[in-house]
Amino acid sequence: MIHKRLSLFISANFQARLTRIGLNSARRYSTSDPSKNDTIGFIGIGLMGFRMANNLYSKSNYPLIxxxxxxxxxxxFTSLHxxxxxxxPIYYGISPADVAKRASVVITMLPSSPEVKDVYLGKDGLIExxxxxxxxxxxxxxxxxxxxNVALQIINKGARQVDAPVSGGxxxxxxxxxTFMVGASTEADFLRSKPYLEYMGKNIVRCGGLGTGQIAKICNNMLLAISMIGVSEAMNLGIKLGMDPQLLANIFNTSTGRCWSSDTYNPCPGIMPNVPSSNDYEGGFGNALVAKDLRLAVNAANEIQATVILGAIAQQIYNSLSKTPGYEKKDFGSIYKWLNERSGNEKN
Structure with missing residues (x-):
């Protein structure tokens, strides 16, 4: 089973910490708990989810579970606040089912399909x-x-659901x-999701019916991976031919080669101070996740016999990168370093 219950017994030190900051263990219902309609649930407090939940909590007036x-x-997360x-208040759920019972709106941010199926439909899942x-x-x-399929099962049980994958890293x-790419079966569902998404994002777009948010996302991420490879190759080539890295990046960003991978998330170390490439590629969008998204895109293309030549090549490259020792959990901009090493020069 992919998700497991949190331990029923929290360590003495951890329990003491909760007591000091006024938190009840979320295992226990108390008369001070807000009503279900006044509470938002968030499942998946990982690299992306932590930051999304942080903005949701900081900007809204809702208690969070x-x-x-x-x-x-x-x-x-609780220490931060x-x-x-x-x-x-911030409460802890003991299971996804517990979160659904205590919060009317629940947002999930999970790594892949198996986790989503388990959290929504598995034992102690949201559906229960x-x-x-x-x-x-x-x-x-x-x-x-x-x-x-997951959304339809939830809707058939009487609740409502939208898919709203994100772009922006x-x-x-x-x-x-x-940017939230929303797939909703009705306009009313989209409009219901929008105020919550606006706490965490800038662009909220309805892509169509259920599942269309996922379609937009895999197409976007396929393009993103291709562009990151292209920027990395071009930066490597220009630097090896004698160009100054910063000057080369500036030229890209005022010319026709400009893209998000060059002007916002440049993979060459030292070009931008607050991106993973300048922090040894720590954090960010992991290579394994990029490889997963590319598999989704290529599999979808194969099912409908769409030609995705560069997408398929990008999938092969990121599959290799994500399996290279030392690169498994690195940000996807590390393709720059990976290519550089394969050309026999690790200087940049």
Whole structure:
């Protein structure tokens, strides 16, 4: 089973910390708990989810109930908000079902299709705790058919759901400038999701019916991976031919080669101070996740016999990169370093 219940017994030190900052263990219902309609749930407090939930909590007036299989993520999140937690509580869910019972709106940010199926449909999943009040927003990037199937099962149980994958990466999640690509079966569902998404993003776009958000996302990420490879190759080539890296990047960004991978997330170390390439490619959009998204895109293309030559090549490259020792968890801009090493020069 992919998701597991949080331990019923929190360590003495951790429990003491919760007591000091005014948190009840989320296992226990108390008379001070807000009503279901006044609470937002967030499941998946990982690299992206942490930042998204942070903006949601900081900008809204809603109490928050959070769930993640990694207990340290929960502690880190509550510690960040210790100054406001007495006035705007943060609760812990013991399972996705518990979150659904205690929050009317639940947002999920999960790594892949198996986790989404388990959290929504598995034992102690959201489907076991929902009622007609519940509204679910899944911001995971997963297979379009899985997304649609999960949503239909939730809707058939009386709740509502949209898919709303994101673009903008960790930088966008931190700054609340994400683009949300929303697949909703009705305009009313889209409009219901929008106020919550606006706490975390800048551009909220309805792509069509259920699953269309996932279609837009895999197409975008296929293009993103291709452009990152292209920028990395071009930067490597220009530098090896004698160009100054900063000057070359500036020329790209005022010329026809300009793109997000060059002007916002340049993969060459030292060009931009606040992106993973200048932090040894730590954090950011992991190579394994890029490889996963490319597999989704190429599989979808194969199913409908669409030609994606560069997409298929990008998939092969990122599959190799994500399996290279030392690169598995690095940001996808590390393709620059990987290519550089294969040309026999690790200087840049």
């Amino acid at each position: 959070i769930y993640d299989i990694n207990k340290s993520n929960l502690e880190k 210790s100054a406001t937690i007495s006035k705007k 705790g929902l009622n007609e009040q519940n509204f679910f927003i899944d911001s995971s990037t997963i297979d379009q058919s899985v997304s649609k 960790v930088v966008g999640a931190e700054a609340a400038t994400l």
